[in-house]
Amino acid sequence: MEQKLVALSGNEAVAYAFKQAKPHVAAAFPITPQTEMMHKYAEFVANGESTTEMILVESEHSAMSAAVGSAAAGARTFTATSSAGFALMWEVVYIAASLRLPICMGMVNRALSGNINIHCDHSDSMGGRDAGWIHLFSENAQEAYDNGIMAWRIAEHMDVRLPAMVNYDGFIISHTADALKMLPDDAAYDFIGKYKHAYTLLDPENPITVGPLDLTDYYFEHKASQLAAYDKVPGVVQKVSEEFGAMTGRTYDFCEEYKMDDAEMVMVILGSSAGTAKDVIDEYREKGVKVGLLKIRMFRPFPVEYIAGKLAGRKAVAILDRSAVFGGQGGPVFIEIRSAMYGQQVPLFNYIYGLGGRDFDLHQVETVINDLQKVAAGEEPKQISLLGIRS
Amino acid sequence: MSFLKNSELHEGGIIRESGNAHDYQTGDWRTFVPEFVEENCIHCMFCWIYCPDSAIEIDTSGDKPIMKGIILEHCKGCGICALECPPAKKGKSALVMVREEK
Secondary structure (H helix, E strand, C coil): CCEEEEEEEHHHHCCCCCCCCCCCCEEEEECCCCCCHHHHHHHHHHCCCCCCCEEEEECCCHHHHHHHHHHCCCCCEEEEHHHHHHEEEHHHHHHHCCCCCCCEHHHHHCCCCCCCCCCCHHHHHCCCCCCCCCEEEECCCHHHHHHHHHHHHHCCCCCCCCEEEEECCCCCCCCCCCEECCCHHHHHHHHHHHCCCCCCCCCCCCCEEEECCCCCCCHHHHHHHHHHHHHHHHHHHHHHHHHHHHCCCCCCEEEECCCCCCCCEEEEEECCHHHHHHHHHHHHHHHHCEEEEEEEEEEECCCCCHHHHHHHCCEEEEECCCCCCCCCCCCCCHHHHHHHCCCCCCCCEEEEECCHCCCCCCCHHHHHHHHHHHHHHCCCCCEEEEEEEEC | CCCCCCCCCHHHHHHHCCCHHHCCCCCCCCCEEECCCCCCCCCCCCHHHHHCCCCEEECCCCCCEEEEEEEECCCCCHHHHHHHCCEEEEEEECCCECCCCC
């Protein structure tokens, strides 16, 4: 298939991807660094390139509430946010998942206050990791665009019907012009398909009740069916990713493996930092150091067995988290992986890095690889370290 | 009342059957209960219209609907029926709230 090579910022790329799904409704409130994405989308609508009904709301709580109402009415719906915006959506983020509404969301990862900071880390989406959404992460504008196309198919699959967020790093991806290949509009829409609703509020012949009071008698059963729906997601993600790969030549899975085949030491990372890590891994590979990278694309649902299998038998694994869990045992990625690796004798250790947009530079990757070599040689790892901090 | 199993529920916790509030008995919340004084009733149906639940029993078999009484399984004792009931019979209403004593 012929794909156009274009130069776009990550925000523009996701705006295009969402436009190509021909959503009926969008409800969003501006917040840095997401703002530019909705600027672009508003431009599409103003220019007549998109027929999406844009709902102007007074806050993110209202944005997600409007999205829930719209999706329950039976409309293909999206929103987008960052940081404090996601935090303000909080209550309704859970409702979207509980009502099994396949809303898509552009999640331009940004640090949470305080102190106030507009730059990238993953503490916003990680705070919502247990809310019932599908979390896809992107390394660059191309992946953000591709996830922005695939998210609809995954979320709207009749076995899934769960909301999905496309995570991409604030400023690093959102505001950086990047080369990417875009699908023609028709091909993208054919891939995503016409929207089908599982239920609608707008059918007077078949009246329904959405979101009733649900107490000790039924709430637990409803949560059980929500948990069961989550189990269906991995199979759908793989199927959709394979189809997408066959169409575009860009293949995706739960994770990307970089120089993993013979790797004795592995770094695990999410998002844009993977690119930096790959460069340094190349240098070390030239020196004969057997180090590889496992970049997680799907963080929710967490692909437990898949990741445990990929890390089995390695001599040392360093897990990098771009968010902190205050009072917890390391960052969220570390907590998941250590739990997934229970019973295996693979030395694991954790770095918290890049909070509030602190540069993740080549030296930090060197530090990680040097530590990996020490641990692989038998040294006891320090469980949790801060990377790139002045001390 | 029998309970549905997990596998019998609809996606997203929605309810596809309409009018099922009648299956959900909420009549044990009351402190006050409406007392129906039949001789004062003009069968205007105000109570039936205003009742926020389905606690007014009516007979619709004849030409005009007839007020029959209160369905206590659904009455929460809100008192709206007694408030709306017109004092049509010599200033007397057909519905009067009284404290429910067990």
